[in-house]
Amino acid sequence: MERICRECGAPLTGRSDKKFCSDGCRTSWHNRRYCAMLSKAAAVNRTLMHNRKLLEAVYDKGIRRISLTDGALAGFDIRYFTSVETPLLRSAVYHCYEFSYVLSRGKLCRLAKAT
Ligand SMILES: [Zn+2]
Numbered sequence: 001m002e003r004i005c006r007e008c009g010a011p012l013t014g015r016s017d018k019k020f021c022s023d024g025c026r027t028s029w030h031n032r033r034y035c036a037m038l039s040k041a042a043a044v045n046r047t048l049m050h051n052r053k054l055l056e057a058v059y060d061k062g063i064r065r066i067s068l069t070d071g072a073l074a075g076f077d078i079r080y081f082t083s084v085e086t087p088l089l090r091s092a093v094y095h096c097y098e099f100s101y102v103l104s105r106g107k108l109c110r111l112a113k114a115t
Contacts, residue, residue: 047080048096055099055111064111068103078103 003012007025012018020026054076058066066073085093091102098114 044080047077048082051076051080052097052099055096055101056113058108059099059111059113065107065109066111067107069106073108076108 003016003018004010005012005021005025006019007029008021010021010025012021020029054073058072061072063072068076068078081094081096083095085095087093091104093100093102093110099111100114101111102109
């Protein structure tokens with residue numbers, strides 16, 4: 001079975017564990033993978049920052065309990081948070097950067113800001 005370069009598809013010669021025909025192809029392949037990874041990470045960060053911005057706006061209005069369907073939370077994505085505490089026998093507390101909240105019956109409750 002002919003072995004080929006992962007980047008350009010050129011036939012490989014030499015060592016049996018060789019994956020690229022040249023240093024240039026190895027660098028190109030790794031750079032492309034790294035860029036793809038950065039792009040995915042950037043999308044997650046954008047969603048987290050959007051969630052944080054909405055939480056801050058709601059918090060600054062003095063609101064500590066709000067329906068997830070309220071327009072003030074338009075675009076809030078509950079799948080994204082920075083950490084979660086799951087205390088035994090109590091509701092999970094979600095964190096989005098310095099903000100924390102509990103989700104209950106379609107509402108975001110106990111919104112707090114770490115100082
Ligand atoms: Zn190559």
